[in-house]
Amino acid sequence: MENQAFASTTSFASSSDGAVAHLSEHLHFAVVDEDVIVLDERTDAYSCLPGAGTVLQVYGDRIVAPEPVLEQLRNGGFLGLSGGTRAVAPPAPTRALPLPVPAIDLVATTRFWWSWWREGRKFESRSLASLLATHRRPSPSSSLSEEEVARLTAAFVRLLPWAPGQGACLYRAHLLRTLIRDAGGDVRWVFGVRTWPFSAHCWLQIGDAVLDDEPDRVAVYTPIMVV
Known part of the structure; x- marks a missing residue:
């Protein structure tokens, strides 16, 4: 699965307010520097949200971000109901x-x-x-x-x-x-x-x-x- 191509999607603008929402159950987010990488497990496809790493935080399936950012994610089909507890990443291997x-x-x-x-x-x-x-x-x-x-x-x-x-x-x-x-x-x-x-x-x-x-x-x- 290495070197798999990924698509770039809408850029995000910064804001100071924060709200909480949940990812759709088939999606996974990772904040990498200033960007957010998205994995859709249904299709084994990756995409990128440029700049989103500066305005949102990810805690399992929970997203904390300004309401305008959450609205963008909601309109893009990224958000859904709580899917329950997700497995937590183990400590970085040493x-x-x-x-x-x-x-x-x-x-x-x-x-x-x-x-x-x-x-x-x-x-x-x-x-x-x-x-x-x-x-x-x-x-x-x-x-x-x-x-x-x-x-x-x-x-x-x-x-x-x-x-x-x-x-x-x-x-x-x-x-x-x-x-x-x-x-x-x-x-x-x-x-x-x-x-x-x-x-x-x-x-x-x-x-x-x-x-x-x-x-x-x-x-x-x-x-x-x-x-």
Whole structure:
């Protein structure tokens, strides 16, 4: 999902008053410097509101901004009713999850291929909205330690090159999170954006540790959605 193009929309003028509204449930905002990046999860499309970062603040699905700005957003179809509590971004990762030396692990290997058979082989036919719906299904409370998550991640790293079909960050994160959830664990799936040049990226985290990436690499991205 990196280097995905995004559209620019109406610019915003500054004002001093503040009011509160809620984003439409399928939209996500991220303030990046003076701009606001918008992700529409129904279409997997990004757009930009130039200058909006100077006049509004984002708290999950809540927008705090001058009423004229909210009116512009309302007219543009950005606002709706409260969609309930959204997942909060985890702390910025400060370390990569330490992975054990890859070894033959029959349980982890079996779990990997089962997860790939269920999800990896049909990835190309799935929309972002469909993937998110799968990962938002309730799961039991996590029963895996960080060490157990690291063991599964190490098996994933070893086996992924042998799986038919490959993909970028979205594919890897979807498949690895499926593997971990199938084993009874859970990790945060973080989507981030940067601008000038624009790019989008996603990664998995447990606490302050990034599973499938490096802290320095993801540090340049501002979280826009967390699953």
